[in-house]
Amino acid sequence: MLGELDQPQAGPSHSGLDPQNPERNRACVPGGVIRRAGAQGPTSWIQKVLEQITDSPLQWVTPSEVVPVAVLAVQRYLLEDEPQDRIPKPPLYCYDVTISDGVYQEKCYLDPKLNFLVYKNILKVGIEMKISRVSCLYNEKRIGQGILCIDNIQCGETLDNISLATPFRNSAHEEIPERPLRGGKSHYLALWNNEDPYGDIWLTDKQPEEYNLNDTKIISLSHLETTWNSRRNFPALLVRILHKSRLRYYGKPDKKMIEPYQTFLEVADSSGTVSVIMWNALCPEWYKSLRVGLVLLLQDYSVKKSYPFRLQPLPVDPEIKLISTMEICLNLRDPPTNITIIPEKQVKPEWRLPNLNYRFTTRSELDDMPENQICDVIGILVFVGRVQRIKKKENSEDFWSYRWIHIADGTSEQPFIVELFSTSQPEIFENIYPMTYFMCTQLKVVRNNSQVPKLLYLTTTTESRVLITGHRDQLLINDPKVKNFIHWSKTRTNSGEVKNTVIGGYYPYPPVPETFSKYSSSIKVEFPLTAISEVRKEIEDLQYREQKRIAIQGIITVIKYITHSTATESSSASENLQNANQRSVSQVTIRECQSQEQDGKQNQGDGAVRFQCCQTTHPSLSPTTKKRILQGPFARLVPVPQPETSAQTKRNGQSMPSILQYRENTSTSLQGKARKTLSNRWESQLWREKKFGLRDHLQYSCVYPESIPRRFVLGHKNFLTQQYNSQPAKYRPPEEKPPKLGDFKSARSLGHFEITILGLNHEIAIDVAFLPMYSSEDIRTSQVDTLLSCMNFSCAYPQEITDWERVPGSRAIAGDVITAATKLDKVHVVCILDICNLGNRKVEVYLHKIYSPDTTS
Secondary structure (H helix, E strand, O other): OOOOOOOOOOOOOOOOOOOOOHHHHHHOEOOOOOOOOOOOOOOOHHHHHHHHHHHOOOOEEOOOOOOOEEEEEEEEEEOOOOOOOOOOOOOOEEEEEEEEOOOOEEEEEEOHHHHHHHHOOOOOOOEEEEEEEEEEEEOOOOOOOEEEEEEEEEEEEEOOOOOOOOOEOEHHHHOOOOOOOOOOOOOOEOOOOOOOOOOOOOOOOOOOOOOOOOOOOEOOHHHHHHHHHHOOOOOEEEEEEEEEOOOEEOOOOOOOOOOOEEEEEEEEEOOEEEEEEEEOOHHHHHOOOOOOOOEEEEEOOEEEEOOOOOOOOOOOOOOOOEEEEEEEEEOOOOOOOEEEEEOHHHOOHHHOOOOOOOOEOOHHHHOOOOOOOEEEEEEEEEEEOOOEEEEOOOOOOOEEEEEEEEEEOOOOOOOEEEEEEOOOOHHHHOOOOOOOEEEEEEEEEEEEOOOOOOEEEEEEOOOOOEEEOOOOOHHHHHOHHHHHHHHHHHHHHHHOHHHOOEEOOOOOOOOOOOOHHHHHHHHOOOOOEOOHHHHHHHHHHOOOOEEEEEEEEEEEEEEEEEOHHHHHHHHHHHHHHOOOOOOOOOHHHHHHHHHHOOOOOOOHHHHHHHHHHHOOOOOOOOHHHHHHHHOOOOHHHOOOOOOOOOOOOEEOOEEOOOEOOEEEEEEEOOOOOEEEEEOOEEEOHHHHHHHHHOOEEEEOOOOOHHHOOEEOOHHHHHHHHHHOOOOOOEOOOOOOOOOOHHHOOEOOOOOEEEEEEEOOOOOEEEEEEEOOOOOOOOOOHHHOOOHHHHOOOOOEOOOOOOOHHHOOOHHHHHHHHHHHHHOOOOOOEEEEEEEEEEEOOEEEEEEEEEEOOOOOO
16 A cells, blocks of 8 residues: 655755645645646645646647656556547557656656657656656546646656655546546556556455345256257356456457456356356456355356357366356346355355365476476475566567566475466565465466476466465365475474575576577577667667567677676666666776787786686585586587596596686796686687677676575565566555665676677677576576586686696696687577566666577577
């Protein structure tokens, strides 16, 4: 719920704020923008601008004084076609923006040409904004009413806090339920998808009620199936809800539907199970109140032939008949449906209504389940990824919202990996965090055993439902698998093992196949490759939290290792610039670039500094982890450490030292001999020749704090949950001064790499990031493809070595790695890139996989 804060500190967005002054309410206008406020009370910038518009013959004005205002809400809705529009347009979503000048709040219409600021999450709640041009749009069907339109703005920084005590200047904007400023649509949509119920039209107060069934004629589903064609009136149905689908919004500008929603219920009695379709205005009235397991009495419904292309979920009980020849339709009219929730205590055994049954699957059983099998899971959340979005169709304005999660149930060392799409339960989807009991139904198995690495995860279906701690279903307590899980979870909680959990960050899943030909087949598009000249447009077209995977051809020309501290400095500078294309470079990186440009000449002191820069906070990994990191299609190019029984692991009794990249150092020592020194940067000769003559150089290698997975801290669960959720539609005042995301410990033990890919025509280059996901404590290690193995270098972290030159056998190893690095020069490879738009002008591009000439076919 939205709360109120005390009077904020003085600032440009709160000038003249006086919540205790009752005089401001006297100037509240009951319905229009053309009335002038009284002279009493503090001066309102909004009121002054409205008076300027009234006096202007142009119905638009550039304010004489531009005062920063605070953004309190950004709300989306579908605008109907105007009467003069003859050709139907694709869906056009409009936005109402609520602003506050410290005296009044005003709901304004955002000019559609500024919609892109919302798409990119530049215009968002909680920021300071300057409006440099406004206009007025009058409602010609009502007297004296008009809408303030925002035509030109400049978005500023996020404010520490904003008071919600300021009243609306126009009292009509406070009416409940909230209504959009324009069009005939009666409600707002969720800001980032169409599946989540949003706003105060969605009721939740439908309760079970005692009902006398003695005089009610009831028909069974099987009897109805055989007689519905010959009936005009249908007797009541007494059924239990077995499944409930997510919402489907089908609104279009050319269809004048007030609330165009649809949802499916799978209901059953003793004779069978059938689909029930709830239409339009009934959805806001009933959807949030109808839960799986409730018993319903349905009267005044209609029946029609079932839609042939919809697949019903199969009943868990094989003895229940699946009725697929008809559908039950519930509508507000034609006829108006009567729905009654029967209390469970009134349900009689002689009704023989089926009980809820589940297909609970343990993680140990998942390995043997076939593809597309449906199952239910229960466990503890050990990883919760950030909310991401994906377009439903190319060139569409509609998106799916989803996030990746990991669930542990104690039956395997591996967790369930679940692709969790929004299930029209935003109160749960937006409030899940690690260390929570989590149950999800109707999940589908996705697997590919022929792919390397093997692909295995679960994804939600249309009928999936989610339960978390606080939403437990007591009917599940008798299930033996649930009992086993609860026993295990109590043991784990008491031992403290559950504390090692992770939240957020960039998550490179699912992994791509081992060859490019398999990758091309899996994505099912005509042209799997994107020209490097088209990458900029792909990036610019991406919307907030949208993540897209593309494939480009190029040549790896630069590999640079970035430590945690350097990455933090770089991302902080980038955020200050507010431009993802202009990445700030730390002092360490600047020194590296300067030294690299001096014809490869370094002194021994510089080499020592660079060596220290390569060390990590976790100097050792287990032999098993080292082997996993180094395996892969490029392992043949570098010396691969084997378990300690192998001769390659030790040379002359010493552990293999830390290796990032080696290159020849032409500096002369005191004895006049050339030495080989360790560097955290490798640069090809081709890059030295081409980098100053490029036509375009895209710089997207910065890793922002939001992309670093963090150790979860239960005491800060609200803050961490908000950071990795989507931007809210309405401003929520912070409960206290929030911490910074960078204050939370990274779940990764390694730094990251910056990779420069040069186009095949040597005209365009792109800098991308590569995040090794491997840590001896990382719960996701065994689940993610061996990303490091796709690079043409090795990366091992044994005990820290302070004097590289004294390690026996080091020169032989360095020579091998130099030879491997040399093979990168001018080699054409295919790079799989993940593009992520974090909003507010922050874009990242990650290298997910490299296909060498040996793995492209």
